[in-house]
Amino acid sequence: MALNAENQLIVVMGVAGVGKTTVAHLLAERLGLPYAEADDFHPAANIAKMTAGIPLDDADREPWLRALAGWLHERGQAGTGGVVTCSALKHRYRDTLRAGCPDAYFLHLDGGRRLIADRLAARTGHFMPASLLDSQYAVLEPLQADERGTVLDVGPDPDGKIRTPHELVEMAAARLRPVNGDLA
Template sequence: MGVSGVGKTTVARLLADRLDLPYAEADDFHPAANIAKMSAGIPLDDHDREPWLRTLGAWLGARAAAGTGGVVTCSALKRRYRDILRDFCPDAFFLHLSGDRAVIEDRLAHRTGHFMPPSLLDSQYATLEPLQPDEHGLVLDVGPDAHQLVDTAVRAIRP
């Protein structure tokens, strides 16, 4: 979880490979209307996000029910959003990638081929509710190499 440009996809793919788990990119679950809205520089609201989060939660819940588990990228910016995911997968572990805003802005400025414009970063930071102490997860600063982040995540998930 985390704001756009923080490295969710990179870390999630590496983590899924390391743990030999199915992987899903949350952006692939957005309906066309959400992608069009974000592409136009319009932030999604809770109404836009709820069906998307329920679809992601169902994906996670199905993996948990199958006994495989899974890794999915998702901004999951608000506690409420994470609660929706937990409705489907109560044991979900949230890896919150966080970093210096200037680093994230630079990443977004150099990213190509993504529908999320850098102009929406402000709305993401305004929406972000960091993990709370009672939430199952870990906050990691994205300064280290992605492989180091995955090493730390694996130790937290499977001590």
């Protein structure tokens, strides 16, 4: 689904380690939109729970999702657009985000479990341990037909070449490109 990226509200979603932060930050830069990192919206109790290797439940996620929905709503009201990261693993989580911004566009970064597990194992300085990856895949609900968005495979291209974050951003921007125009 093509989309005019100007003043759009884009949620870069997917499991931990898929590259949400890197892609969202570069995409926001590329499109000239404000950026927010969902991890910054977690209450301290959520971070402590995940750091301890305990998956969050729906009650833990609800205030976090409402805060992100508020950020989306504020950007929508201001007309600035924006790009935010959020795992947004379940349809109902995305519904909570859409409550703040019904026109939110979801860019689902997807990759093979092994690739993502390898990335998580190599990641340092983040509170989310690799041991929680299985719990994320267990609850992941792909985008539904009634949701605005697209899936972007972060894995190697058909020739086996690893895609760089900049290549992924260009692929995402191409899906966001207006029909008759160019992006900023």
